[in-house]
Amino acid sequence: MSLLIIIITPLFASSCKKGEVPKKVSLEGRIKTAERDNGAENLQLDAGALKFGFDLRLGPKEDVRIYLPFLKYLEQNSGNRFSIRFTEKYEDTVENLGNGITHFAALGPVNCVLAKEKYGAGCLVMGLNSEGKPEYRAVIFTKTDSPIKNLKDLKGKTFAFGDRRSTQGHIIPRKMLEDAGITPANLKGYSFTGSHTNTARAVLNGEYDAGGIQDNLAKRLVKEGKIKVIAVSKPYPSSLICYSKYVDSLIIKAVKSTLLSFDPKNKHKKQLVDWDKTEMPNGFTEFNSATLEE
Numbered sequence: 135m136s137l138l139i140i141i142i143t144p145l146f147a148s149s150c151k152k153g154e155v156p157k158k159v160s161l162e163g164r165i166k167t168a169e170r171d172n173g174a175e176n177l178q179l180d181a182g183a184l185k186f187g188f189d190l191r192l193g194p195k196e197d198v199r200i201y202l203p204f205l206k207y208l209e210q211n212s213g214n215r216f217s218i219r220f221t222e223k224y225e226d227t228v229e230n231l232g233n234g235i236t237h238f239a240a241l242g243p244v245n246c247v248l249a250k251e252k253y254g255a256g257c258l259v260m261g262l263n264s265e266g267k268p269e270y271r272a273v274i275f276t277k278t279d280s281p282i283k284n285l286k287d288l289k290g291k292t293f294a295f296g297d298r299r300s301t302q303g304h305i306i307p308r309k310m311l312e313d314a315g316i317t318p319a320n321l322k323g324y325s326f327t328g329s330h331t332n333t334a335r336a337v338l339n340g341e342y343d344a345g346g347i348q349d350n351l352a353k354r355l356v357k358e359g360k361i362k363v364i365a366v367s368k369p370y371p372s373s374l375i376c377y378s379k380y381v382d383s384l385i386i387k388a389v390k391s392t393l394l395s396f397d398p399k400n401k402h403k404k405q406l407v408d409w410d411k412t413e414m415p416n417g418f419t420e421f422n423s424a425t426l427e428e
Contacts, residue, residue: 183215184385187227187239189373190297192331192351192411194220201240203406212392214385228299231255234380238389242301243371247426254379257421258390261372261414264350268425269369270413272306273352275361276344277337285314285365293324294333294345302413303330306367307346314365334361350413371425373413393418 186205191197198218205216219236221227228245230236232253241249249255260268276282282291288311296303304326311317318324325342327333333345334355344364355361375393377386396402396417398409409415 183217185219185236187219187236212388244301258375259393259418262416268372271349272302272367274365278362289320291343294336294342302348
């Protein structure tokens with residue numbers, strides 16, 4: 135069994151304590167708005183297209199706006215049609231890929247391991263960060279005027295996570311807290327907002343004292359003077375593009391080649407929208423299974 139699975143299992147098991155009432159964030163309305171504004175409903179009706187799923191990152195509307203031009207690139211260069219498949223929950227993204235409902239998906243390392251272990255899914259490529267490395271970090275932050283200065287100051291405070299299965303939004307921040315001696319029992323309360331953007335918004339609105347989000351979003355918010363970073367994690371394996379075991383090998387080969395040729399910083403930059411907001415702003419590199427065992 136993957137070492138990553140061993141590490142995250144206790145966190146999942148302990149993430150739903152008795153009496154905890156996770157914050158419920160309805161995405162249905164926003165998904166429909168995103169589809170209408172971006173024409174995604176037309177893509178979803180294309181029965182012959184390869185379905186592409188993704189773990190929710192910034193929010194339905196913004197994620198769609200980012201992924202649609204990317205899928206157009208895949209269509210133009212792989213010889214296959216693509217459409218977006220929405221899911222509200224991280225676990226549904228894995229289940230859809232495992233059951234062949236989706237053919238490809240952008241997954242965080244936790245969901246990638248789960249998809250491989252449970253459904254025999256494969257991984258094509260790993261995303262490259264702004265430094266050209268296949269890794270990312272999680273950030274724990276507060277409002278700029280917060281008296282909180284370090285992780286130990288979070289005892290007795292409220293905390294916002296993203297989705298339960300989000301590597302950057304829950305698993306890594308949870309480990310950072312526990313390494314600093316902060317357990318759920320030490321917090322006044324905590325909830326799961328469903329996405330990195332929801333977490334940032336909840337903290338900025340004063341609903342929670344601190345939260346955990348992806349490093350890319352944190353960098354932008356720091357640059358805008360909106361948040362204060364109190365801790366940054368060590369690097370972890372980046373997000374990946376994975377495929378269902380039901381996908382034909384020739385299609386897999388064509389899509390992988392197209393992904394490795396993807397040049398979002400130069401050649402293909404003009405046809406993309408806000409790709410620098412993803413965890414793979416510099417494109418992709420070969421998948422190395424050893425990174426998920428570290």
